[in-house]
Amino acid sequence: MNPKLEKTLVVKNKLGLHARAAAQLVKTLNSFRCEVQLEANGQKVNAKSIMGVLMLAASKGTSVKAFFEGEDAKEALEALVYLFENKFGEE
Numbered sequence: 001m002n003p004k005l006e007k008t009l010v011v012k013n014k015l016g017l018h019a020r021a022a023a024q025l026v027k028t029l030n031s032f033r034c035e036v037q038l039e040a041n042g043q044k045v046n047a048k049s050i051m052g053v054l055m056l057a058a059s060k061g062t063s064v065k066a067f068f069e070g071e072d073a074k075e076a077l078e079a080l081v082y083l084f085e086n087k088f089g090e091e
Contacts, residue, residue, distance in 0.1 A: 009018045021090070
């Protein structure tokens with residue numbers, strides 16, 4: 001049985017999910033086998049696609065809901081939380 005997890009995260013970095021942050025997010029999530037989707041601003045996208053993540057246009061303060069499904073979902077969720085909490089290595 002594949003675990004299904006979801007978590008709401010808030011974009012805390014000054015520039016939001018811009019190209020560098022989106023690339024970092026996609027690179028991190030592509031190291032996991034589970035499926036991940038992000039939802040913000042009324043759109044739901046594949047979190048392993050940089051174009052999808054950029055389409056969210058998530059600026060600072062935006063709530064992003066993440067959905068995980070698969071055997072390593074818990075680890076992927078933890079990695080995503082780390083990125084958001086550490087502002088993608090930015091201020």
